[in-house]
Amino acid sequence: MTEHIAVFGLGEAGSLIAADLASAGTDVHSFDPAPVPTPPGVTRHDNPADAVGGAAFVLAITAAADAQVAIAQAWDRLRRGALYADLSTAPASLKQDLSDSANLRGLDFADVALMAPVPGSGLATPALASGSGARRYADLVNRLGGAVEVVSDEAGDAATRKLLRSVFIKGLTGVLIETLRAADAAGQGDWIRSHLAEVIDEADHALLDRLLSGTAGHAKRRSEEMEHAATLLRQSGIEPVMTNATTEILRHAHPENVPGWSPPSDRGSTGTIEVEER
Numbered sequence: 001m002t003e004h005i006a007v008f009g010l011g012e013a014g015s016l017i018a019a020d021l022a023s024a025g026t027d028v029h030s031f032d033p034a035p036v037p038t039p040p041g042v043t044r045h046d047n048p049a050d051a052v053g054g055a056a057f058v059l060a061i062t063a064a065a066d067a068q069v070a071i072a073q074a075w076d077r078l079r080r081g082a083l084y085a086d087l088s089t090a091p092a093s094l095k096q097d098l099s100d101s102a103n104l105r106g107l108d109f110a111d112v113a114l115m116a117p118v119p120g121s122g123l124a125t126p127a128l129a130s131g132s133g134a135r136r137y138a139d140l141v142n143r144l145g146g147a148v149e150v151v152s153d154e155a156g157d158a159a160t161r162k163l164l165r166s167v168f169i170k171g172l173t174g175v176l177i178e179t180l181r182a183a184d185a186a187g188q189g190d191w192i193r194s195h196l197a198e199v200i201d202e203a204d205h206a207l208l209d210r211l212l213s214g215t216a217g218h219a220k221r222r223s224e225e226m227e228h229a230a231t232l233l234r235q236s237g238i239e240p241v242m243t244n245a246t247t248e249i250l251r252h253a254h255p256e257n258v259p260g261w262s263p264p265s266d267r268g269s270t271g272t273i274e275v276e277e278r
Contacts, residue, residue, distance in 0.1 A: 014061035020123035082107035092156030099155035108133030
């Protein structure tokens with residue numbers, strides 16, 4: 001039997017995922033109040049109630065600010081036992097609230113976190129899922145060519161993992177932008193790009209451990225080094241936003257609050273803490 005799937009939101013991610021679902025042979029119905037194109041094979045409706053009528057699966061691919069509205073806009077037509085999957089990037093507390101609302105109405109709920117850009121991958125975008133309907137969601141999507149990993153039965157767990165990753169990935173992006181702007185201003189753009197590419201190519205668990213364990217023993221020197229780096233950036237006309245933040249973190253990087261740090265005696269005779277990262 002062909003699955004009847006409703007998709008809320010036909011933005012960049014929603015349109016690609018809806019198109020892939022339709023190409024996979026499912027009966028896709030959609031709603032989006034914005035004047036965006038309708039993907040091939042997708043039936044567009046003027047109101048959300050018509051889009052979800054008879055649907056066994058509802059995928060809300062909206063912004064977090066619209067998540068509560070999306071789940072509430074068609075309660076009257078959502079049948080008991082349907083699966084409601086929220087793919088917004090939102091904190092765990094919001095996902096838990098959505099799950100509670102869905103479960104009270106007899107719906108399964110899946111908190112879905114897309115872990116890579118959707119363009120170029122569509123439905124096959126790697127994703128995490130948690131909540132009462134996580135396994136059901138994964139079974140459907142993976143059968144149609146997806147790549148969903150079930151995290152747990154607790155809504156919010158998938159969202160938490162994504163946002164924790166975002167602290168690093170988006171933070172790294174911010175550091176790269178600030179570094180490259182400063183390097184270009186100093187006439188060192190080509191060199192720093194080549195150097196950073198080498199560092200990234202060689203990165204492994206050992207580098208992660210060394211950065212963390214070394215910081216506890218050298219936090220004072222490193223924070224002072226970053227103060228000098230901030231001065232360099234300001235002299236180049238670059239506001240050292242990320243550099244200042246790093247300096248502040250290093251000022252408080254005592255052994256007891258650096259994840260992964262252990263006393264030198266626990267690391268053998270070489271003592272990783274003595275290996276300074278330049």
